[in-house]
Amino acid sequence: MAQPLPFRQTSGQLWMDGGFIDCDKATISILTHGLHYASSVFEGERAYGGKIFKSRQHTDRLINSCRLMGFALPYSAAEFERAKHELRERLGIEQAYVRPFAWRGSEQLGVSASANTIHAAISIWPMGTYFADKMKGIRLDIADWRRPPSACAPVKAKAAGLYMICTLSKDAAAAAGYNDALMLDYEGRIAECTGAHIFFVRDGELHTPSPEWILDGITRATVMEIAKARNLTVHERQILPDELNSFTECFIVGSAVEITPVNEIKGIAYTPGDISAQMIADYDTLVAGGTLS
Ligand SMILES: Cc1ncc(COP(=O)(O)O)c(C=O)c1O
Known part of the structure; x- marks a missing residue:
């Protein structure tokens, strides 16, 4: 029997355009602007023990993403929050991935998009760890593609x-x-991973790329909170690939990957140590609703 796909809601309801609907009835036109011209934004969140971690921050970022794409989410943050929480309750999934998204509809299919209505939906599905055995650490390649500057993309x-x-x-x-x-990034500095931010450790201090051209990370901000609580210095600065072999620990952070240790970046080895372990333990405490002691 075929295994269910891990990153897709395959049954139950989702929320779409203001109401709850069975997953298999949630359809859109094949001539949707969001599909042809990528006029679409999304969020990626997680629920732990039934509670969505930093839910409101994700909703605020979704609203801001819509604005930056030149449209308005047709729901207030409070309405969207209610929809998210009610959907999670209806589905009853405790450890979940939450995927809100918004897109331009199908009234106008061309580069110009001002006549399109705006749609939104939320889907939720069960999710465990992102990488199969994340505590073993992961191996990163260095991508050929570079992140664009703010003059080239929102x-x-x-x-x-x-x-x-x-x-x-x-x-x-x-x-x-x-x-x-x-x-x-476009000038060859370390930017971020394909769906996560990156931190390095050297001499007991953290180093991470400065935030100008990368996504405003919600997990990145949580790591900063943990660092502050643990009296760890964080250097937000420009980091060049030449420096990669001067760091001892490395981990990536994001709502989906949580905090995942890195063993290797294209031939350069790292050994997850005390700081990575502390970060992972503290993050687990915070997402479970606890406070740092
Ligand atoms: C490109 C990229 N960078 C970083 C992140 C991490 O962001 P967050 O911690 O808000 O999930 C994500 C995930 O959304 C991402 O897609």
């Missing part, structure tokens, strides 16, 4: 179009035997 939007180069990079990394790819 880089702060979690917009579908920006993921084209992530998918190409992730699939190329997988074909070369790696788990994921580290992406450089």
Whole structure:
């Protein structure tokens, strides 16, 4: 018997355009602007023990992504929050991935899009760890594609179009035997992974790329909170690939990957140590609703 796909809601209801609907009845036109011209934005969140971690921050970022793409989410943050929480309750999934998204509809199919209505949906499905055995650490390739500067794309939007180069990079990394790819920015500095931010450790201090051209990360902000609580210095700065072999630990962070240790970046080895272990333990505490002692 075929196994269910891990990253797809295959049964139950989802929320779409203001109401709850059976998954198999949630359809859109094949001539949807969001499909042809990538006028679509999304979020990726997780629920732990039935509670969505930093849910409101994700909703606020979705609303901002819509704005940056030139349209407005046709729901208030409070309405969208209610929809998310009610859907999770209806489905009863405790450990879940939550995927809200919004897109331009099918009234106008051309580069111009102003006549299109805006649609939104939320899908939720069960999800365990992103990488099969994440505590073993992962191996990163360095992508050929580079993250664009803010003059070339709305880089702060979690917009579908920006993921084209992530998918190409992730699939190329997988074909070369790696788990994921580290992406450089347009000037060759370390930027982020295909769906996560990156931190390095050297001499007991954290280093992470400065945030100008990367997504405003919700997990990245959580790692900063943990670092503050643990009196760890964080350097947000420009990091060049030349420095990769000067760090001892490395981990990637994101709502889906959580905090995942890195063993290798294209031939350079790292040994997950005390700081990675502390971060993982503290993150697990926070997502479970606890506070740091
Ligand atoms: C390109 C990219 N960078 C970083 C992240 C991590 O962001 P967050 O911690 O808000 O999930 C994501 C995931 O959304 C992403 O897609």
